[in-house]
Amino acid sequence: MAKRFPQVTKVIFDVDGLLLDTERLYLLAALKVCSEYGKKYTRELKAKVMGKSEKEATRIVVDYLQLPIQPEEYKEKVRAEHMKTFPSVALLPGAETLVRHLHKHNIPMAVASGSSNWSYNLKTASHKELFSLFSHAVLCGDDPDVKAGKPHPDCFLVAARRFGDNPDVKEILIFEDAPNGVEAASAAGMPCVCVPGEWTDRSDVTAKSTIVLDSLELFRPEDFGLPSYGS
Numbered sequence: 064m065a066k067r068f069p070q071v072t073k074v075i076f077d078v079d080g081l082l083l084d085t086e087r088l089y090l091l092a093a094l095k096v097c098s099e100y101g102k103k104y105t106r107e108l109k110a111k112v113m114g115k116s117e118k119e120a121t122r123i124v125v126d127y128l129q130l131p132i133q134p135e136e137y138k139e140k141v142r143a144e145h146m147k148t149f150p151s152v153a154l155l156p157g158a159e160t161l162v163r164h165l166h167k168h169n170i171p172m173a174v175a176s177g178s179s180n181w182s183y184n185l186k187t188a189s190h191k192e193l194f195s196l197f198s199h200a201v202l203c204g205d206d207p208d209v210k211a212g213k214p215h216p217d218c219f220l221v222a223a224r225r226f227g228d229n230p231d232v233k234e235i236l237i238f239e240d241a242p243n244g245v246e247a248a249s250a251a252g253m254p255c256v257c258v259p260g261e262w263t264d265r266s267d268v269t270a271k272s273t274i275v276l277d278s279l280e281l282f283r284p285e286d287f288g289l290p291s292y293g294s
């Protein structure tokens with residue numbers, strides 16, 4: 064089958080809103096905590112923080128809504144909500160099939176997320192075997208090599224270096240759901256498949272994505288020179 068886009072040889076997946084259905088859980092937690100102070104956590108505010116590191120996202124929310132608490136206290140309150148919901152989070156449609164397919168064909172794969180280690184461990188707890196198929200996870204919140212979170216390109220460039228053989232950035236395909244992540248992929252010089260979640264406006268990701276899909280289930284590996292399903 065002919066390629067539609069340049070050949071890629073490696074893949075990096077975003078986590079929240081792309082592999083895991085966590086974005087609705089982030090929303091519920093933020094709505095609950097902000098409402099305790101009579102504040103409304105809006106779609107516009109959510110779009111600003113999706114993909115950011117926990118530290119940055121926390122500061123942005125507290126500043127934007129002028130919450131009468133320190134960012135650290137906001138973070139702890141939100142974490143208390145996440146402890147209730149993250150351990151049973153579901154995978155998004157198409158995620159498991161795609162990851163297992165690429166792994167079967169020995170395509171090097173990593174994940175790169177705005178998450179902290181704490182949050183990543185909690186939300187991947189019931190999907191440990193699937194997440195063990197990635198060669199490495201770059202977690203912006205706690206990784207000493209990541210100087211700036213998405214939309215800066217650092218997390219994807221660090222993940223690329225850890226593949227080990229100094230790969231060409233143009234051969235590394237990013238999967239993202241949010242504007243900050245698409246921006247980061249573009250800044251890294253990497254092609255990007257965007258699957259916009261419920262809280263991402265298509266118009267915010269179209270220009271800098273290689274392709275925009277309604278679901279991971281619609282991704283055709285052969286379009287990027289990867290082995291097709293069934294092969």
Ligand SMILES: O=c1[nH]cc([C@@H]2O[C@H](COP(=O)(O)O)[C@@H](O)[C@H]2O)c(=O)[nH]1
Pocket residue numbers: 077078079080086089090093109112113114115116117118120121175176177178179182213241244
């Ligand atoms: O409603 C929200 N969505 C997402 C985030 C932040 O975005 C990251 C998601 O990163 P990614 O999509 O890169 O996995 C989360 O770890 C969190 O820090 C947030 O604060 N609030």
Ligand SMILES: [Mg+2]
Pocket residue numbers: 077078079080081113114239240241244
């Ligand atoms: Mg995401």
